[in-house]
Amino acid sequence: MTGSSSPQPVRVAETTTPALLVEHLAYAYPDGHQALFGVNLRVQPGERVALLGPNGAGKTTFVMHLNGVISGGSGRIEVAGMPVDKANLKEIRRRVGVVFQDPDDQLFMPTARQDVAFGPANFGLRGAELDERVRGALDAVGMGDFADRSPLHLSGGQRRRVALATVLACDPEILVLDEPSANLEPVARRELAEVLLGLDRTMLMVTHDLPYALQLCTRSVVIDDGVVVADGPTREVLADTELLAAHRLELPYGFRLD
Ligand SMILES: Nc1ncnc2c1ncn2[C@@H]1O[C@H](COP(=O)(O)OP(=O)(O)OP(=O)(O)O)[C@@H](O)[C@H]1O
Numbered sequence: 001m002t003g004s005s006s007p008q009p010v011r012v013a014e015t016t017t018p019a020l021l022v023e024h025l026a027y028a029y030p031d032g033h034q035a036l037f038g039v040n041l042r043v044q045p046g047e048r049v050a051l052l053g054p055n056g057a058g059k060t061t062f063v064m065h066l067n068g069v070i071s072g073g074s075g076r077i078e079v080a081g082m083p084v085d086k087a088n089l090k091e092i093r094r095r096v097g098v099v100f101q102d103p104d105d106q107l108f109m110p111t112a113r114q115d116v117a118f119g120p121a122n123f124g125l126r127g128a129e130l131d132e133r134v135r136g137a138l139d140a141v142g143m144g145d146f147a148d149r150s151p152l153h154l155s156g157g158q159r160r161r162v163a164l165a166t167v168l169a170c171d172p173e174i175l176v177l178d179e180p181s182a183n184l185e186p187v188a189r190r191e192l193a194e195v196l197l198g199l200d201r202t203m204l205m206v207t208h209d210l211p212y213a214l215q216l217c218t219r220s221v222v223i224d225d226g227v228v229v230a231d232g233p234t235r236e237v238l239a240d241t242e243l244l245a246a247h248r249l250e251l252p253y254g255f256r257l258d
Contacts, residue, residue, distance in 0.1 A: 019202040027073030035061040037226040048203040050213035053223040054248035067096040080173040097172030101179040103163040107151040119170040137169035157188025
């Protein structure tokens with residue numbers, strides 16, 4: 001097995017407004033458990049970044065801050081220049097599209113088309129513009145022919161792609177994917193990777209699937225115990241065997257980086 005198909009880094013000017021800017025984010029849960037200790041992250045438009053780390057590292061706590069599902073910590077978060085705060089939560093939730101690990105959390109309408117229309121309709125789109133947005137999102141994930149099917153009657157991989165379309169239809173500035181390859185058979189996993197590689201979107205992908213991170217993300221950030229412990233090109237991060245061992249990360253047996 002090799003990882004030779006990893007994408008080339010996106011070259012972006014440092015002066016561009018970042019798609020995501022997180023400064024000194026610290027957070028303790030109401031029970032007092034400190035989950036984040038001053039996380040910093042700057043993601044430029046067009047970057048695809050993997051967020052890696054062992055169970056309990058703080059990855060979910062971190063991404064739930066990005067669209068304001070969790071708030072009340074200290075630090076600063078901006079999405080395309082807009083601060084994440086209560087006053088602009090609706091626009092922030094459009095800008096930060098989160099695709100949950102379980103499509104059942106995202107699909108609840110009788111047809112895929114209705115599920116995909118729900119978000120943009122909620123943001124005010126109507127008529128031909130809404131239809132076009134829905135068609136574009138379903139086509140982008142290769143599900144255009146399934147628009148009138150019930151999500152209940154789709155395969156796991158197809159459901160995950162429709163869930164992705166529901167988020168794309170809102171035209172987010174940044175796409176956050178929570179364990180996109182979890183529980184997918186190899187073909188569905190590959191099909192989803194092809195879809196994701198075809199999207200021209202800033203992406204933040206939480207994953208334990210290190211080969212997927214290598215295939216899809218030019219950059220990887222490792223979080224452990226609520227702090228960023230590594231941030232660099234995915235290939236370099238994954239080649240650092242001491243780093244991986246120190247943070248309970250492991251490439252599949254026999255996987256070669258070259
Ligand atoms: N509601 C909560 N109340 C208190 N502590 C919590 C809560 N949710 C998570 N934690 C704790 O916060 C820490 C970070 O959890 P988090 O779910 O963010 O980790 P993670 O990196 O996403 O883990 P995984 O890879 O298992 O999903 C863990 O120690 C976890 O036990």
